[in-house]
Structure formats: C-alpha cells, structure tokens
Amino acid sequence: MRFKHLRELHAICTEENKTLGTLMIEEQVKETGTSETEVVQQMADYYEIMKQAVHKGMTEDTTSRSGLTGGDGQRVRDYLQNNQSCSGDASALAMAYALGVSEVNASMGRIVATPTAGSAGIIPGVFLSAQERFGWSDEHMVNGLFCAGAIGYVIANNSFISGAEGGCQAEVGSAIGMAAGAMVELRGGTPEQVVHAVGIALKNTLGLICDPVAGLVEIPCIVRNGLGAVTALAAADMALAGVRSAIPSDEVIDVMLEVGSAMPSRHRETAQGGLAQTPTGRKIAENLAKPKKTTQDREVSSKENNQ
Secondary structure, X not given: OOOOOHHHHHHHHHHHOOOHHHHHHHHHHHHHOOOHXXXXXXXXXXXXXXXXHHHHHHHOOOOOOOOXXXXXXXXXXXXXXXXXXXXXXXXXXXXXXXXXXXXXXXXXXXXXXXXXXXXXXXXXXXXXXXXXXXXXXXXXXXXXXXXXXXXHHHHHHHOOOOHHHHOHHHHHHHHHHHXXXXXXXXXXXXXXXXXXXXHHHHHOOOOOXXXXXXXXXXXXXXXXXXXHHHHHHXXXXXXXXXXXXXXXXXXXXXXXXXXXXXXXXXXXXXXOOHHHHOHHHHXXXXXXXXXXXXXXXXXXXXXXXXX
C-alpha cells in the first residue's frame, strides 16, 4: 500500500483528485494481482451478504443459542414505525439494522466481519439505512466499503481491531470510525473531511472496555453496535458541517494503541471484569454453565416426581 497513515491517504487523494475508495481499489488491484473487476465484485459480494444479514435480522427469529438475546433490532424497527423517534428516523433505522445484524451474528447467522464479528452490525446498519434514505446504488455503496476498508487498514496497522488486544474501543470503535469516514465520502465530502470524521468518531470511544457477559458476543456487544451506528452518523454530520478533530486523527489512533496496551487484561475480552463481573453478569454465566436437561432427563424427573 502507498499509505500507512490517514494523513498519507489524505495527501495522495487530494494530490491525485481521488476518493479514498477509488485509491483503495487501485491499491487492492496491485496487492492482489487481480483485475479491478474481480476486486470490486468480491466487495460487491460482501455487500450482498450484509444486505442479507440486515433482512434476516428484520424478518427472522434471531434468538441466540444462549437465549440471552434476539429480536431487539425488530423491536426498534417496530418502535420507529409506530412512534416519533427521540434520535431521529435516520439514526433509529441505522440502530435497528445494526442491532439486527449483530443478533444474526449471535444466533450463528452469516455476517461480514467489519472489522470483526463483534462489531459487524455497525457498517451494515449505517450503509443499508443510508442507501434506503438517499436512494444510492449498490455500486456507490461498494465504493463506500472500499473507503471504510482503507480506514480500517490504517487502524489495524497502527493500533488494534481486536477486543482481546485493545478492548471494545478496538472493535466497535474502529467500526464506528470506518463507518463515519465512509459516510462522509458517500455524501460527497472531501478526503480531509473523511479523515476528520474518523478522529471525531474514535475520540468518543477511547477507553471502551471489552467485557462480554459469560464470554459471549452478546451482552453488551449487540447494544454497543446499535449505539455505534448512531455515533458514526453523528461524527459524519459533524465532519460534513466543518467540525475538525483538533487532535489529528492519526494521533487519536496512536492513543487507542496506548490506552489499549495499558488496559487491564480483565477488560480485554476475558469476561473477568466490567459488566461480566456484575452480580447479574455472574449469575447469567453461572446459569449458562449449568448442564441443560434433555427431554429424556425431564421425562425421568417427571416419573420420579409422580412416584
């Protein structure tokens, strides 16, 4: 890749009058040695999977195997259809879709890790809701995914995208930054505005711990995806309005690395701290650890009680 940092992305795109998405397509062609048609088609296939995940999250039973989660995306969607949203229709729909995709993931459905399975709802939530709102083509959305990919590439190579390494700021935070920057580009913003959106978004998630209850990517992960989609839209709006990240976005990414490295291990996906170790969190884990009775066990127990 010709870039390692966001400032380099900005400089190249500005000098060559390209979008981040266009530049990323060119770089992917060089890196993979395949044609542009093949590179773009692969991303189009990923977007189709995202659309399928959103549809499944809105129309099918997404109850997880643990029974802890499922159906919240549909609840928010139904609420939006029957009530005036506090956060606005655009935000509420993005939130509903993000929740739905995350619930598809928790129920062992097919998703695209963007950048991880634990943060897989944010980009589809933002992208699909925006496409419906603005009437954008799939081709336009695919170009946006390449922009998000370029941002994710920079974050991954200078900080973390794994909750086990850097906490939830690395997973949900990175996805929010990727979605925010891509949304700016989809709306016609400049490369400079894209980069500012990333910094604005990431600053809001610095220090976010990874504390999955019972070690499952369900609580609080799914809700964080829903709220992350809303944060991405807010960061994009700020950048498009001319708000700048006073701390350069590359420096914000460096801080993510610093904070994640200093984070105690119990707050990095081990389920040994945070919400996972609240009284309720421990009780949930204990209940899930109990052996579940089979139909045969229940029949035997019933016979014993009758005797």
